[in-house]
Amino acid sequence: MIRSPHDASSPALPIPADDPSRTLTVADPDAPDAHHVAVAGGLYTILVSGAQTDGRYCLVDMLVPDGGGPPAHRHDFEEMFTLLEGELEFTFRGRSLTVRAGSTVNVPANAPHAFRNVSGSVARMLCMCTPAGQDEFFMAVxxxxxxxxxxxxxxxxxxxxxxxxxxxxxxxxxxxxxAKA
Structure with a gap:
């Protein structure tokens, strides 16, 4: 079991010094310098890239069309979705559930999953992956x-x-x- 660094049984470690080379990030999905990419019929905006977080995580604003979503897949990183608008059917390890706006879903690393927009209109969600890398994948494909x-x-x-x-x-x-289609 992986323990939090805040676990009472973990030894107290000093907090590292501030790294002034890292800067504050303020993300606006409509900013002129935002990176937008069409992936599988959806439109994704890279709000915070792995390059901005020293590889710790990335944050992607996703607009998923009605009926859209990826095929079943799994990956070796954590993925968390916060549904802002719409309704999605999440399939996790073969079991499906409907998730509505306001809900957050955390997918553990290596677990098979998929989602499909069942809203009847565009769904919007934020997707955070840790560590980063999915942002690079979306930009590449x-x-x-x-x-x-x-x-x-x-x-x-x-x-x-x-x-x-x-x-x-x-x-x-x-x-x-x-998964193969």
Whole structure:
């Protein structure tokens, strides 16, 4: 069992000195310098990247279209979702449950899971991954778009096949396994 550093049985360690090379991050999904990417029909905005947190975590604002969501997958990092708008069906280790706006879902590392938007409209959620890396994966496999209000691109069958090959090639690097469609 992994213990919190605040556990009473853990020895007290000194707090490291402040690292002035790290700066305060204020994230605005509509800021001109925000990174927006279309992934599997959804629009994701990287609010806080791993580069900004020294690799500790990343935070992604996700707009998921009705019926959208990833196939079953698992990865070697923690993933937490806070649903801001809409309704999602989460499948965790083969069991499904409906999650509504206001709820937070934590997916333990290595556990198989998926989600699907069942709202009838776009769902919005924040996704935090720790450690970071999923932000890099989304940027590598997604299509950059102008803003979070942009229409996702409509790839040709050939472009979809190429994207599928790219995703398949990058999954091991990002310690992820995805179920075959």
């Amino acid at each position: 997604g299509d950059p778009v102008e803003s979070r209000n942009s229409a996702p691109p409509a790839p040709t069958p050939q472009e979809r096949a190429e994207k599928g090959r790219l995703i398949e090639a990058l999954l091991p690097r990002y310690r992820t396994e995805m």
